[in-house]
Amino acid sequence: MKKIISIALLTFLIGFTGCKKDSDFLTIDPTSILNNQQAFSDPQQVVSILADLYTRQNDFSSFNRGWSSFADFSESFPSDGGAYNIVQRNDWGFGEWGVNWFDSYGYIRELNLFIARDSAATGLSAPDKARFMAEGRFLRANYYFELVKRMGGVPLILEQLKYDFSGDPTYLQRPRAKESDIYDFVISEAEAIKNLLPAGVKEKSRASKGAALAMEARAALYAGSIAKYGVTTPLVSLSGGEVGIPNAKGNEYYTIALRAAQEIITGTDGYSLYKNKTDLADNFANLFLDKDANNETILIEDYKVKSGKVHGFTTNNQPFSSGEESGNGDAGRLNPSLNLVEAFENLDNTYSPIPYRDGSGNPIYYTNQLDIFAGRDARLAGTIILPGATFKGQQVDIWAGYKLADGSVFTTQDASKLVALPGTTNPVQVLGKDGPYNGNDKRTQSGFYIRKYLDPTPGAGSRGTNSGVAFIRYRYAEVLLNAAEAAFELGQPDVAAGYMNQVRARAGLVIPLTAGQITFDRIVHERRVELAFEGHILFDLKRWRLAHVVWDGQKMTIPDLLTNIGTATKRNTQPYGLWPYKYYNPGNPNNGKWVYDVVLPNLVTGANKFQFGNYYSQIGSDVTGANPKIVKQPNQ
Amino acid sequence: MKIKIYHILFIALFAISIFSCKKDNYKPPTLTLSGKVAYKGEALQFQYNQFGFELYQYGFGRVGAIGQIFAPDGTFSALLFAGDYKLTIPNATVPFKWNQTVPGIPDSIAINLTASKTMDIEVIPFYMIRTPQITASAGKVNATFKAEKIITDATGKGIEKVALFINKTQFVSSGNNESVQTAELDGAAITDPNNITLSLSVPALVPTQTYIFARVGIKIKDLGGSWIYSPVQKLTF
Structure with a gap:
């Protein structure tokens, strides 16, 4: 009996307590993953989600895409055995500069989810919520801007797309929007969020009102110029408007660009040109290094030493002789070309080639290496390490050998090998430790090193430490140039001159340009020298429809190089160099002085050719195959 | 012992070589579509690797082009499977006129390929x-x-x-x-x-x-x- 009772009791107990509902039993909140409500409950948590989204923006030139994203377009020579194809190819593939479609829309999906989750969050304060929302929208708009620059109109997806597993995904296939629609979207988003974002010059690594307006100004300027200059290339268009903007919309966009830029210029957020050093070249170089007392930068991608987020730009590009990783073959890759050097003006606002020959073709002798560059725009020495200049307090050792009395060159491939000069027995160094010698990579082969973004902090050039210099996405000088261009296109050259003169005065060009001197060529030129190596040149030449003219696939001759400086349509297909030599002619008064030669590095065998099919990067057949509504780019 | 391992290896290799090789499932394409771009029968002359055309074959799920290039003497030749194709020239910078169905959309030529075929593409340069x-x-x-x-x-x-x-x-x-x-x-x-x-x-x-x-x-x-x-x-x- 007792047994029966106990069994019954046991059964009862099991039956009573053992049975939960399946759903209760199986649904257990994971302990290692935050759900959406939890993730969006704490501002710190949301910032860490945002941090990931900020780093996934797609800058054309950027530190995390490597030094070679700053190279190409004949503005530099790539002194790296693995990158010579940049100067050896004869054209760019149609897919060049394109995006990974799936990664891009994966990122946009996450931004859409971020925006949706933020607006559904209940645990955030209203101001936090609004700011996060605006940042998400800023990143999304900026990313669409990056897409439209490369691809033209793309499908504009602003919400999460959900597949219903019915076996038919056609309802998810979206066609490409018009190119103008994407620009309109960027502009309207900027307007919508600018007052939800914090204002002020101190907000740099996260979106601010200034960043939204800078994006708006740049986007409107791009759209305006595509509308205006697109008429010169009617073949670069699609009948659905996915590529190409109607000419009539040009003025409307220029007006928006000017208004947005002026909102920053006349605003009270405290942006101003960086003028913290008396030496104008050092000042210009420091603008890209100084993160604290810098009122010029508007939006940056920040890096920090010892934080894990560092970059190797300095390691890759520092001068070889003072380099911290030269022994490991890491230095001197990005060598600015003479093509770019020639573009820097004289202080009296005139253009002239670097004087290496006199009127009758004889070499000019210089006592100091730097003398040949005297009297030029301070941005030259601020952007480029010239032969004889110093970096980290050490003079760079750039010279290609001895030039003998008969004009022949005496040099050797190995700078550390001492050789006796003709008629002497005393072995001496006959090649600069920093180059140039054809084929000696990781040393300059053009005669120049990059200075912009190069970090002189000890350790910044070592792989173990790397650099914490920030990459600038938007800065005030570009806003001024955007305003100047928009004003010029709207027929206000006096306004344009005012803005351009501010930027020029900072570079030592203190004689102001008059309204009459502002021409389209002037604007093209100013952007080239101010914004060199900042990822602008391709998009600028694309939107002006000049890319196929400037990069026409023809070899460049020395007369091509030395004439028509400052002309927007000047050919620029092969990067030239300027090589210094020591003159060796004992007894001659010029003995020991410097002479220069214009040289096409002999590894340059290609010539840049930009075809109509390159104006908008190819959309892969994997994409067009999966979504037949995506029309292909023109002329490919 | 060593001999045994060699034997095993040998037998294994033998077995692999005997059983692993089946013929490919698909025969290679055998039909040639060739010809030239011509104006009134006279071939147009181009730069090497500059201009091309695209072929699309009907009857498959996803749409993807078979890209082809015109030789410098204007000729072309493609090795294809039998089937229905469409030929089009999407690049509008070619030095001849290619008809458009609506402005901006290139026209195409339908090709039914059952045997090797030589055809000239007549265009107006x-x-x-x-x-x-x-x-x-x-x-x-x-x-x-x-x-x-x-x-x-x-x-x-x-x-x-x-x-x-x-x-x-x-x-x-x-x-x-x-x-x-x-x-x-x-x-x-x-x-x-x-x-x-x-x-x-x-x-x-x-x-x-x-x-x-x-x-x-x-x-x-x-x-x-x-x-x-x-x-x-x-x-x-």
Whole structure:
């Protein structure tokens, strides 16, 4: 009996307590993953989600895409055995500069989810919520801007797309929007969020009102110029408007660009040109290094030493002789070309080639290496390490050998090998430790090193430490140039001159340009020298429809190089160099002085050719195959 | 012991070689579609690897093009499976007119391929180079030709420039490294399109060779830098 009772009791107990509902039993909140409500409950948590989204923006030139994203377009020579194809190819593939479609829309999906989750969050304060929302929208708009620059109109997806597993995904296939629609979207988003974002010059690594307006100004300027200059290339268009903007919309966009830029210029957020050093070249170089007392930068991608987020730009590009990783073959890759050097003006606002020959073709002798560059725009020495200049307090050792009395060159491939000069027995160094010698990579082969973004902090050039210099996405000088261009296109050259003169005065060009001197060529030129190596040149030449003219696939001759400086349509297909030599002619008064030669590095065998099919990067057949509504780019 | 392992290895290898090789499931394509781009039967001449066409085959799920290139002498040839195809030329910078269904959308040609086929693609070029005479004498190359404007209505295009090219190989064009010497004449400087004369001196050829290849070309205005050429000629001094 007792047994029966106990069994019954046991059964009862099991039956009573053992049975939960399946759903209760199986649904257990994971302990290692935050759900959406939890993730969006704490501002710190949301910032860490945002941090990931900020780093996934797609800058054309950027530190995390490597030094070679700053190279190409004949503005530099790539002194790296693995990158010579940049100067050896004869054209760019149609897919060049394109995006990974799936990664891009994966990122946009996450931004859409971020925006949706933020607006559904209940645990955030209203101001936090609004700011996060605006940042998400800023990143999304900026990313669409990056897409439209490369691809033209793309499908504009602003919400999460959900597949219903019915076996038919056609309802998810979206066609490409018009190119103008994407620009309109960027502009309207900027307007919508600018007052939800914090204002002020101190907000740099996260979106601010200034960043939204800078994006708006740049986007409107791009759209305006595509509308205006697109008429010169009617073949670069699609009948659905996915590529190409109607000419009539040009003025409307220029007006928006000017208004947005002026909102920053006349605003009270405290942006101003960086003028913290008396030496104008050092000042210009420091603008890209100084993160604290810098009122010029508007939006940056920040890096920090010892934080894990560092970059190797300095390691890759520092001068070889003072380099911290030269022994490991890491230095001197990005060598600015003479093509770019020639573009820097004289202080009296005139253009002239670097004087290496006199009127009758004889070499000019210089006592100091730097003398040949005297009297030029301070941005030259601020952007480029010239032969004889110093970096980290050490003079760079750039010279290609001895030039003998008969004009022949005496040099050797190995700078550390001492050789006796003709008629002497005393072995001496006959090649600069920093180059140039054809084929000696990781040393300059053009005669120049990059200075912009190069970090002189000890350790910044070592792989173990790397650099914490920030990459600038938007800065005030570009806003001024955007305003100047928009004003010029709207027929206000006096306004344009005012803005351009501010930027020029900072570079030592203190004689102001008059309204009459502002021409389209002037604007093209100013952007080239101010914004060199900042990822602008391709998009600028694309939107002006000049890319196929400037990069026409023809070899460049020395007369091509030395004439028509400052002309927007000047050919620029092969990067030239300027090589210094020591003159060796004992007894001659010029003995020991410097002479220069214009040289096409002999590894340059290609010539840049930009075809109509390159104006908008190819959309892969994997994409067009999966979504037949995506029309292909023109002329490919 | 060692011998045993060798035996096993040998047998295994033998077994792999016997059983693993099946024939491929698919036969390779065998039908050739070939021909040339022509105007009234005369082949158009292009730069190497410059212009091409796309083939689309019906009957499969996803749509993807089979991209093909025209040879410098205007010919093409593709190895294909039997089936229904569409041929189109999506690049609007070609030096001839390709019809469009609506403005901006290139037309296509339907091709039913059941056996190897030779077909010419008849197009209307903007210009044709007529009666090109290229001769070499005493280190000089002289060329005379006639530039005939084929499309004379409003959709026609002007001449940006004309040029004579010579090269050491049969790849001769305006492309980089495809000419050792060129002589150019601006379109505006042409007085009589029916009688254009160009000449150049042959530079020192390294290594020396006793022949060169030459052709003349017309660069057409507002066409993305496209040229049309005369047939390549081999000149022996």
